[in-house]
Amino acid sequence: MIGLHTAEQVRTAERALMATLPPGTLMQRAATGLATVCLGLAGRAHGLRVVLLVGAGDNGGDALFAGAQLAGRGAQVTAVLLAPERAHASGLTAFRRAGGRVADDPARSGLDRADLVLDGIVGIGGSGGLRPAAADLAGQAAAGPGLLVAVDLPSGVAADTGEVPGEVFPAQHTVTFGAVKPGLVVGEGRRHAGQVHLVDIGLGPHLGDPAARQLTDADAAARIEPPSPDSDKYSGGVVGVVAGSATYPGAGVLCTGAALRTRPGLVRYAGTAADGVRASWPEAIVTSGRPGDAGRVQAWVVGPGMGTDDDARSVLAEVLATDLPVVVDADGLTMVADAPELVRDRTAPTVLTPHDREFARLFTWAGGSTGIGGDRMAAARRGAAELGCTVLLKGDATVIADAHGTTYVNGTGTPWLATAGTGDVLSGVLGAVLAQTPVTGLPAVEAAAAAAHLHGRAGQLAAADGPLIAGDLVRHLAEAVGRLYRGGAPA
Ligand SMILES: NC(=O)C1=CN([C@@H]2O[C@H](COP(=O)(O)OP(=O)(O)OC[C@H]3O[C@@H](n4cnc5c(N)ncnc54)[C@H](OP(=O)(O)O)[C@@H]3O)[C@@H](O)[C@H]2O)[C@@H](O)CC1
Numbered sequence: 283m284i285g286l287h288t289a290e291q292v293r294t295a296e297r298a299l300m301a302t303l304p305p306g307t308l309m310q311r312a313a314t315g316l317a318t319v320c321l322g323l324a325g326r327a328h329g330l331r332v333v334l335l336v337g338a339g340d341n342g343g344d345a346l347f348a349g350a351q352l353a354g355r356g357a358q359v360t361a362v363l364l365a366p367e368r369a370h371a372s373g374l375t376a377f378r379r380a381g382g383r384v385a386d387d388p389a390r391s392g393l394d395r396a397d398l399v400l401d402g403i404v405g406i407g408g409s410g411g412l413r414p415a416a417a418d419l420a421g422q423a424a425a426g427p428g429l430l431v432a433v434d435l436p437s438g439v440a441a442d443t444g445e446v447p448g449e450v451f452p453a454q455h456t457v458t459f460g461a462v463k464p465g466l467v468v469g470e471g472r473r474h475a476g477q478v479h480l481v482d483i484g485l486g487p488h489l490g491d492p493a494a495r496q497l498t499d500a501d502a503a504a505r506i507e508p509p510s511p512d513s514d515k516y517s518g519g520v521v522g523v524v525a526g527s528a529t530y531p532g533a534g535v536l537c538t539g540a541a542l543r544t545r546p547g548l549v550r551y552a553g554t555a556a557d558g559v560r561a562s563w564p565e566a567i568v569t570s571g572r573p574g575d576a577g578r579v580q581a582w583v584v585g586p587g588m589g590t591d592d593d594a595r596s597v598l599a600e601v602l603a604t605d606l607p608v609v610v611d612a613d614g615l616t617m618v619a620d621a622p623e624l625v626r627d628r629t630a631p632t633v634l635t636p637h638d639r640e641f642a643r644l645f646t647w648a649g650g651s652t653g654i655g656g657d658r659m660a661a662a663r664r665g666a667a668e669l670g671c672t673v674l675l676k677g678d679a680t681v682i683a684d685a686h687g688t689t690y691v692n693g694t695g696t697p698w699l700a701t702a703g704t705g706d707v708l709s710g711v712l713g714a715v716l717a718q719t720p721v722t723g724l725p726a727v728e729a730a731a732a733a734a735h736l737h738g739r740a741g742q743l744a745a746a747d748g749p750l751i752a753g754d755l756v757r758h759l760a761e762a763v764g765r766l767y768r769g770g771a772p773a
Pocket residue numbers: 292293296308309312337338339340341342344403404405406407408409410411412413416433434435459460483
């Protein structure tokens with residue numbers, strides 16, 4: 283499990299640890315980790331042209347000490363100081379001693395021919411959009427040829443939320459210290475962090491519970507129960523699917539297929555896409571009747587492509603009136619927006635899986651010109667608390683939160699998933715994982731996080747050789763599940 287810790291949590295841990303260590307120890311650990319990652323990325327030190335962008339805080343200190351180490355190994359290192367009179371004093375001394383050069387004019391920083399740029403402008407001490415001088419340097423760095431490495435956090439990204447209120451240093455790599463900050467993996471911030479390298483500086487025992495979490499492959503595998511020798515077709519949890527319609531059978535086909543491919547045991551389908559589903563998936567038990575005619579299930583998926591007419595509304599109400607876990611997606615969400623009490627009044631777990639527009643329809647405060655806003659974790663938590671459910675807010679970094687505030691950020695997937703029908707697949711995957719929870723006792727929020735993780739891995743497999751369509755995703759699900767269990771995830 284990857285814990286995501288806020289700036290305040292990191293500072294509190296730092297204070298506790300620093301009380302037991304000589305001054306400067308943590309910055310030395312950070313700088314050494316940073317220099318080591320840089321050397322690994324560059325493959326050499328001698329003759330390497332490095333530019334440091336140095337702000338007036340400890341983030342700049344990290345950059346200066348790492349720059350000193352690189353200079354000591356033969357790199358040509360230039361520091362651009364944003365506030366020369368306030369630059370980290372001992373960092374600057376060490377840097378100069380090691381042969382580092384300070385640019386007297388930011389316009390002659392060497393950014394236009396750097397091999398490597400270290401962004402030590404601002405780390406967890408930042409607030410608001412990057413100020414003009416800092417924004418200008420970040421822009422110059424982005425326009426130059428150097429590999430862009432952020433120190434702790436790309437300057438311009440809010441550590442706790444991933445909001446980017448102005449300009450930003452668009453890192454290709456981020457070397458972060460002590461703990462992964464949420465802003466590196468969620469929202470806009472994720473798009474500017476590049477590959478994240480965590481340097482352990484010993485904060486671990488002092489960090490406490492993370493503000494949010496990200497599953498690893500092993501974590502996801504542990505949340506999707508495989509069959510055992512005493513299993514039968516019912517024991518993995520029977521999924522019920524209500525999706526698609528006579529005119530649009532596709533959603534029913536994709537959703538049912540995804541549930542089957544995730545955890546084949548038994549999948550029941552009830553709805554007006556029955557003919558299409560039967561033709562595609564002879565393994566499913568299919569009825570064109572109502573959910574109550576389908577037979578017993580342990581979880582329902584309701585909504586994708588089912589329409590929003592009176593019949594659809596009454597079917598949705600029937601499913602939500604059960605005491606079973608339910609996934610509500612797509613058209614189901616549109617109807618819940620008109621009748622939120624259908625979800626609010628439930629005692630069994632409900633997972634809503636909106637994309638941004640559906641989220642804004644469900645929660646009026648997320649509509650209008652501001653939309654969901656930059657803090658996607660806060661939005662998902664607020665929505666979940668309001669309806670007493672779990673919200674899976676889809677995106678390039680899907681956020682999953684429940685009514686207690688427990689939050690996961692998904693770390694798998696590919697932009698190729700931005701194609702019609704992949705959400706229908708996700709709801710089928712989620713239905714399959716959720717159907718196990720009455721037996722496993724897994725909280726719905728964890729089931730949803732595991733489903734999102736698996737869905738993303740299937741996307742990565744399906745997109746390995748080029749574009750994917752939703753059907754490819756279904757086809758790659760079984761392999762993705764197998765790889766999770768074997769520990770062989772795609773890159
Ligand atoms: N905690 C730990 O465990 C460890 C922390 N470590 C390191 O310390 C870092 C935190 O250092 P920190 O607290 O000194 O703050 P920091 O990020 O350098 O920012 C302050 C500077 O930013 C400036 N500034 C602010 N906003 C701005 C904006 N919008 N646009 C432009 N500038 C802006 C602000 O300017 P000022 O307001 O002072 O004029 C000031 O100059 C942390 O990220 C990590 O790298 C490691 O060494 C080891 C262990």
